Amino acid sequence: MSGKRIAIIGAGPIGLEVALYARLRDFEVVVLEQGTVAANVRSWGHVRLFSPFGINSSEWGRAAQPAADLPATEALLTGAEFSERYLLPLSQHSLLQGCIHENTRVVTIGKRHFWKGDAIGSRSRLGSPFTLLTESASSGEELIEADFVLDCSGTFGNHNWLGDGGVPAIGERQLSKRIDYCLPDIAGKDRSRFVGGRTLVIGSGYSAATAIVALGELIQQDSATEVFWLTRKATDTPLATIDGDTLRGRVDLTARANELAANPDSQINWLKASCVRQIETDDDGNIQVTVEQVTIEENAEQGGSTCKVVPVDNVIANVGYHPDRSLYEELQVHECYASQGPMKLAAALMGETSADCMTQSSPATDTLKNPEPGFFILGAKSYGRDSRFLLRIGLEQIQSAFDLIAAEAA
Ligand SMILES: Cc1cc2nc3c(=O)[nH]c(=O)nc-3n(C[C@H](O)[C@H](O)[C@H](O)COP(=O)(O)OP(=O)(O)OC[C@H]3O[C@@H](n4cnc5c(N)ncnc54)[C@H](O)[C@@H]3O)c2cc1C
Structure with a gap:
């Protein structure tokens, strides 16, 4: 050769x-x-x-x-x-x-x-x-x-877009510089952006779980910190567990993130079966996210979905x-x-x-x-x-x- x-x-x-x-x-x-x-x-x-x-x-x-x-x-x-x-x-x-x-x-x-x-x-x-x-x-x-x-x-x-079906949510392209598509260092150099603020995390993989666990620790340090965790499927837990998983770090991360989502006192609000329709800023430059949640369980016979606006300071989109x-x-x-x-x-x-x-x-x-x-x-x-x-x-x-x-x- x-x-x-x-x-x-x-x-x-x-x-x-x-x-x-x-x-x-x-x-x-x-x-x-x-x-x-x-x-x-x-x-x-x-x-x-x-x-x-x-x-x-x-x-x-x-x-x-x-x-x-x-x-x-x-x-x-x-x-x-x-x-x-x-x-x-x-x-x-x-x-x-x-x-x-x-x-x-x-x-x-x-x-x-x-x-x-x-x-x-x-x-x-x-x-x-x-x-x-x-x-x-x-x-x-x-x-x-x-x-x-x-x-x-x-x-x-090359990140994917966070909107429904992989299509950019309305306004996402214009606001993309204010969205973290990677993995911010929440406990370290990026801490000041997240502590005491409201953060929306989107995704149901290990990157999103890593962000949720780090944000859960910030909540312990400053109770004004609040988190919304949006996942698109109507599953029982945000992350699937792997039977017989041999990787200790992955087992612990999955368990901790799922536990935070399930605990009503954790200040981590899990929005399942949801997607983002729109991201915009108000007159003061604050981010407003319109989240659509598919109605499931008790309202199943009616079908359809509801929309609500979630004001946040940060958006972390771990969507691949x-x-x-x-x-x-x-x-x-x-x-x-x-x-x-x-x-x-x-x-x-x-x-x-x-x-x-x-x-x-x-x-x-x-x-x-x-x-x-x-x-x-x-x-x-x-x-x-x-x-x-x-x-x-x-x-x-x-x-x-x-x-x-x-x-x-x-
Ligand atoms: C948070 C995280 C944790 C992970 N943990 C694990 C783990 O525990 N175990 C595991 O096996 N895998 C893990 N992975 C998956 C995988 O191993 C890594 O993504 C790894 O970095 C992939 O290596 P790569 O060389 O293929 O690509 P990359 O590391 O992405 O390297 C690609 C390089 O190409 C350069 N490049 C891109 N476009 C161009 C261009 N047009 N011209 C010139 N240069 C260009 C980039 O700048 C970059 O330096 C993890 C991934 C992530 C994101």
């Missing part, structure tokens, strides 16, 4: 692991990162990972660093610790020197002399290099060529993320119409019935194949809107992708 050029988009955990793996196999590697190394993981640095360090890191990544500096395999690190103790040192490995270009965004990828509709699904496209249009403050726009492209750009930067598909718009990628992940992998994931992402089986090597030869989507982005992605799966994908690259190059 000596001399073959690989372009990797994103210096997150998977992009960095791929880069080292490729350098160990003598590829020429360029990593293009729109922000800085591990930017997304660091943005949720205050959150503790559920899975232990040993399965979040690769054999080759650990072997490349002095054993004494590595966290224990069973350690449950925060995002910040994972970055500082593993990902940043990995990015500084001598084999990666000069390979990682920070603050360089990939705008789009094409093929030299081949348009999207040319040579459909044909191996002949492999004979022509990929061209990546990049932009950076220092060099402006540039075109970079590569023989293989691995898109590890994640989904974290989706992939940026504009990067490969000019390539031949077969996407799933539901998850927007690459089709073969998405089809395999649809057959995965376990409620626990930890017990999911690794999709077969072939599921990483696209109609576009030489182009692979790895890491969180490969799951599209499906939130079950785990680093363990991403690390296995790397070895599979290189098996496919070796077969394609042969």
Whole structure:
């Protein structure tokens, strides 16, 4: 593989692991990162990972660093610790020197002399290099060529909308700068925004639960703090519990968040079977959220819904993320119409019935194949809107992708 050029988009955990793996196999590697190394993981640095360090890191990544500096395999690190103790040192490995270009965004990828509709699904496209249009403050726009492209750009930067059916609520787009679509550090640097105020949290996943538990602690410290927790389904508890869950942190988080929702004295008001219709500000700039709640149980025979206006200071929308598909718009990628992940992998994931992402089986090597030869989507982005992605799966994908690259190059 000596001399073959690989372009990797994103210096997150998977992009960095791929880069080292490729350098160990003598590829020429360029990593293009729109922000800085591990930017997304660091943005949720205050959150503790559920899975232990040993399965979040690769054999080759650990072997490349002095054993004494590595966290224990069973350690449950925060995002910040994972970055500082593993990902940043990995990015500084001598084999990666000069390979990682920070603050360089990939705008789009094409093929030299081949348009999207040319040579459909044909191996002949492999004979022509990929061209990546990049932009950076220092060099402006540039075109970079590569023989293989691995898109590890994640989904974290592209939030879903919080309105019903994924459509923006009325006014949401105009007020989006006042909405937290990520994970604010409620106990730490963002505390002053939340303490003593009214916060609406939307979502029924672990991110929303993390926010609810942190807000529950703020209520203990300042009883003027009040919370509304909106979830869209008419379930008995906001979060589903996983039978036989082996991850202590996840068990505790689920139990605590559900307990806060069930307790009428917790000052966490759970609005189930609800959605947001409108977000606006009053004359003083305060946020007013119109919440629609489907009438259930005793009013079931009447059906319908009721609307009420909830005045709040903060809105946290933990409603998921989706992939940026504009990067490969000019390539031949077969996407799933539901998850927007690459089709073969998405089809395999649809057959995965376990409620626990930890017990999911690794999709077969072939599921990483696209109609576009030489182009692979790895890491969180490969799951599209499906939130079950785990680093363990991403690390296995790397070895599979290189098996496919070796077969394609042969
Ligand atoms: C709060 C939270 C907790 C999690 N906990 C766990 C856990 O316990 N265990 C587990 O296995 N998984 C966990 N995950 C899921 C997953 O492992 C992480 O999301 C992980 O960061 C995914 O790694 P990645 O490299 O695929 O993507 P990311 O970490 O999102 O990295 C993508 C990189 O690509 C860059 N990028 C994006 N677009 C471009 C572009 N156009 N040009 C150049 N660069 C670009 C971004 O800046 C970023 O640096 C968690 C996720 C979250 C959000």
